[in-house]
Amino acid sequence: MNSPDFNRYKRMVDEHLPDYLPEVDPKSSSLLKAMTYSLTAGGKRIRPILLLAACELCGGSAAAALPYACAVEYIQTYSLVHDDLPCMDDDDYRRGKPSSHRIFGEGMAVLAGDGLLSAAYEAMTKDMLLYLDDSERLKRRVKAAFVISKGTGCRGMIAGQVSDMEAEGRTPDPQLLAYIHLNKTAAFIKSVLLAGAHLGGADAAVLAKLSVFGENLGLAFQIIDDIMDVIGKGEERGKAAGGDAEAEKSTYPALYGIEKSKEYAMELLSKARAAIRGYYDHAEALSFVLDYLERQIN
């Protein structure tokens, strides 16, 4: 199976990812190098692709949405760089390559992460400057930046990461686990879909559908990632398998076992699929992501 749209979005992101980084002074080349190292370490670009897909689904231009697509990949990358730090998950490898702090040192990894997060907002607000006299397009951009900030901030991704860290080594608790997944992964995924939809000029009906789609997709995404951590091969995943169990992470496989986790993930993918029924013709890339995740556990 293949998706021409998915591939097109991925090429756009890979090609233009460095374009929206700020013009850093040559004296700060080490910072740019550390940021670029992690950005080009071979991510799947799922979040920016979803943003571009949602934008086109709503009638917008993917090219015009690129600053926001790249910004969410900067945010995703900063979160991984910080997450890998010795004081957090202490991961030596990420996407098959040594993690940032192993190459550049911990201090630089902290600053490269801060730089990526700042660059995301610099890219989005800089893009807004181009639309100061086009109030309709400016509004869409402001809404997109806001939903991204919400989904990746203290009532989204960061909240999830804190709970994830605090749950380590404790008896897994189903309610807490749901809270972690909803925030750590689903809030961010949902926000990129809503951001893309805003940029494309979505109406309330599509926003509601994409919200349901994003939340279910995001939850499935996290559970499947945790399943792959148990059953996947380290080489394919770019990091050692079994890391979660070793770190006594709170995960679905740990709580319910592999089979029940797979069933639950399939149920979530079905709900996501149902949410975008009726939009299939213009949402090839979105259903491709669902198919891709489904294949991983079947």
Add this chain to the structure above:
Amino acid sequence: MNSPDFNRYKRMVDEHLPDYLPEVDPKSSSLLKAMTYSLTAGGKRIRPILLLAACELCGGSAAAALPYACAVEYIQTYSLVHDDLPCMDDDDYRRGKPSSHRIFGEGMAVLAGDGLLSAAYEAMTKDMLLYLDDSERLKRRVKAAFVISKGTGCRGMIAGQVSDMEAEGRTPDPQLLAYIHLNKTAAFIKSVLLAGAHLGGADAAVLAKLSVFGENLGLAFQIIDDIMDVIGKGEERGKAAGGDAEAEKSTYPALYGIEKSKEYAMELLSKARAAIRGYYDHAEALSFVLDYLERQIN
């Protein structure tokens, strides 16, 4: 000497600082606690005060500029929390209290910093949502958020922090030192003045004056801070004196000695003062900041 405006701005910031933090779920109370701990640890609030002063100087409403004033204090605070980490400056105390990582652990300090930076942009973009149908005021807000992102990002504060870190233990180099100060401190200070000015609806002439004012004030601010690190008392500063020398930091006092550093700081303060000549009547708080800095070294 006293400044009614300065005191009024400081009260506004102290009173409203928590108001623009996102509504965090009670399950993430530990995150909010860590963020609030550092926010309320008694900062001088110089940056938000300068923003409010610049806004009123340009005819704007300080109350309407509060989300941006608080956002810059969130950014300032995140940078201190990360800067104090063992892998960075390894400071046990900040503003007279144990630093974040000593109370909450390193992982939480990283996330609290990330949370504060994210909260800054969430506050600013959320405020923009209130002005979607007031294109003039929306534009001002977009410009303010952009200059803040630029001044605190990879061609501003973070660039300076990277160079500062890299310069540690090396022979001090005057050109590099200037680069560090321009970015680490002056770029941020300049950006808050420009942000305030944009929010107040400044014209190009005032923006140019405030840019010169901000850069010179920012450089003086950093040099005086470094002088105080050598001659000041630990108790007053809230951290041990002599920390820079111990860390072999690249500073003006280390390069030129105390007296020459004082002379240079006074020269910079004069340039800053000259830049806002003609605006004195409406810039009482700005000249108060200059006077305050001058008194520290005289």
